[in-house]
Amino acid sequence: MADISIAIARKSYPPANAHPERSTIADFNLSIPSGEFVCLFGPSGCGKTTLLNIIAGLDRHFDGEISIGHQRAGAIIGYVFQNPRLLPWRTVRQNIELVLSEKESSPEMVDALLASMQLTQEQHSYPERLSLGMSRRVAIIRAFVINPDLLLMDEPFVSLDGATARQARELVLDLWQQRPHTVLFVTHDLREAITLADRIVFLSAAPMRIIHDLRLPLTRTARTQENNIEAFRSQLLQDYPEIQSLL
Amino acid sequence: MIWQSLALYLNDHRFPRLELVAQAFTQECQTGRLPFHLTATLLRLAASFSIAMLLGCWAGIVLGRRPKLDAFFDNWLMISLNVPALVTIILCYVWFGLTEVAAIFAVVANKLPNVIVTIREGARRLDQDLLDMARCYRLSQYRTFVHIIWPQLLPYLIGATRTGLALIWKIVLLVELLGRSNGMGYQLHLFFQLFDVASLLAYTLAFVAVIQLIELILLKPLDKKSLHWRR
Numbered sequence: 001m002a003d004i005s006i007a008i009a010r011k012s013y014p015p016a017n018a019h020p021e022r023s024t025i026a027d028f029n030l031s032i033p034s035g036e037f038v039c040l041f042g043p044s045g046c047g048k049t050t051l052l053n054i055i056a057g058l059d060r061h062f063d064g065e066i067s068i069g070h071q072r073a074g075a076i077i078g079y080v081f082q083n084p085r086l087l088p089w090r091t092v093r094q095n096i097e098l099v100l101s102e103k104e105s106s107p108e109m110v111d112a113l114l115a116s117m118q119l120t121q122e123q124h125s126y127p128e129r130l131s132l133g134m135s136r137r138v139a140i141i142r143a144f145v146i147n148p149d150l151l152l153m154d155e156p157f158v159s160l161d162g163a164t165a166r167q168a169r170e171l172v173l174d175l176w177q178q179r180p181h182t183v184l185f186v187t188h189d190l191r192e193a194i195t196l197a198d199r200i201v202f203l204s205a206a207p208m209r210i211i212h213d214l215r216l217p218l219t220r221t222a223r224t225q226e227n228n229i230e231a232f233r234s235q236l237l238q239d240y241p242e243i244q245s246l247l
Numbered sequence: 248m249i250w251q252s253l254a255l256y257l258n259d260h261r262f263p264r265l266e267l268v269a270q271a272f273t274q275e276c277q278t279g280r281l282p283f284h285l286t287a288t289l290l291r292l293a294a295s296f297s298i299a300m301l302l303g304c305w306a307g308i309v310l311g312r313r314p315k316l317d318a319f320f321d322n323w324l325m326i327s328l329n330v331p332a333l334v335t336i337i338l339c340y341v342w343f344g345l346t347e348v349a350a351i352f353a354v355v356a357n358k359l360p361n362v363i364v365t366i367r368e369g370a371r372r373l374d375q376d377l378l379d380m381a382r383c384y385r386l387s388q389y390r391t392f393v394h395i396i397w398p399q400l401l402p403y404l405i406g407a408t409r410t411g412l413a414l415i416w417k418i419v420l421l422v423e424l425l426g427r428s429n430g431m432g433y434q435l436h437l438f439f440q441l442f443d444v445a446s447l448l449a450y451t452l453a454f455v456a457v458i459q460l461i462e463l464i465l466l467k468p469l470d471k472k473s474l475h476w477r478r
Contacts, residue, residue: 053379056383057382057383058379058382058383076385077383078384079380079383079384081376081380083376085376085377085379085380087377087394087395087398088476089398089476090394090476098384098386098390098394099384099386126476128476128477142384146384
């Protein structure tokens, strides 16, 4: 676990195919204390995925600095991508074990995670045989199993039906409470953000900047009630009408 | 059946009856000539094939992943694809003499561009999302290759092997015919000069049978295995 600070002066895509140069992120500063569950909430296409890719080190073409903990290069990052990105030619279990080095690999831990995500039955299946919800859960295990300093999640429950998504959210919360990691969770579902986060950061459309940074006053137990979440959501939209435009 | 009735009707030694072909086959087997020449050819086939595949894979992956290098070599690759096999063979013999090395080099030179082009296509189409995943999770280069790159290249590799085998054995025969003193090509040339069609057919059938066997025993199961994860 580690404190994280993100400072991006500028990120833009160069002009291509008659599109002019596009600035996606400008003057973006955010710091996250260790162990916090932060939701990034913003409209689609505002640059949230780009931000996660920058933090993960997959995109190095930007002006700015990211630091995770004290070690600048050595941080371990778990990333749940928007698509599960499992290897179709490896079984569920092999997909998870792939990211563990030989000395880290512990069958018991993998077993426990599989059980907690209700995937024990499927551990020897190939990803093509899984439903989307199951594949997403495998990707989540893969991110948790390396015991990351920072966990990035890019809309991991999008396009799941309501019940499946709710169940997956509960499973992730359970897992997170057992092993509190620093989490950066991207979503454009306000109810989801209220259910999960310690803190919600509201983002504008591109070029992305922070509109509002909100710490949630609700206790975790209060949030197990659907109507509490709904009430908080209405209150939030009343207090901060500018959020309305992000929905 | 058609062949046999035609042969009976024509009664010409250029269209030998099947029993004559069989007779030639057993005779050539008994003297040990057929196994000897067949082995010589198969060894050449194996040597040149492995060299071409190894080099081709390496070059194909490099070109597929490095667009600048690829742009530079693309024209050369196209040219080398279109140089007639005969030209390469003659040039090799002229430059390196009528040696075994020259023979194998000539076959490799003919096959290599094909392998490179096929593997390059595979390397270009590697799933960038999975490669990013590997980078983010800090997989070692070895793991990335074994678990992510190799399974994606395998279908292309099998494709290159299939078409390669069909192409390469024809070239091997040509190479032998032009400059070796053993092997199938050499024997066929001999039978051509003697107008011995029965022996010619006997050798051809034996050779085709071996190739079919390789396809059946080696390639088909490999093909199946590479896609076992598909529904």
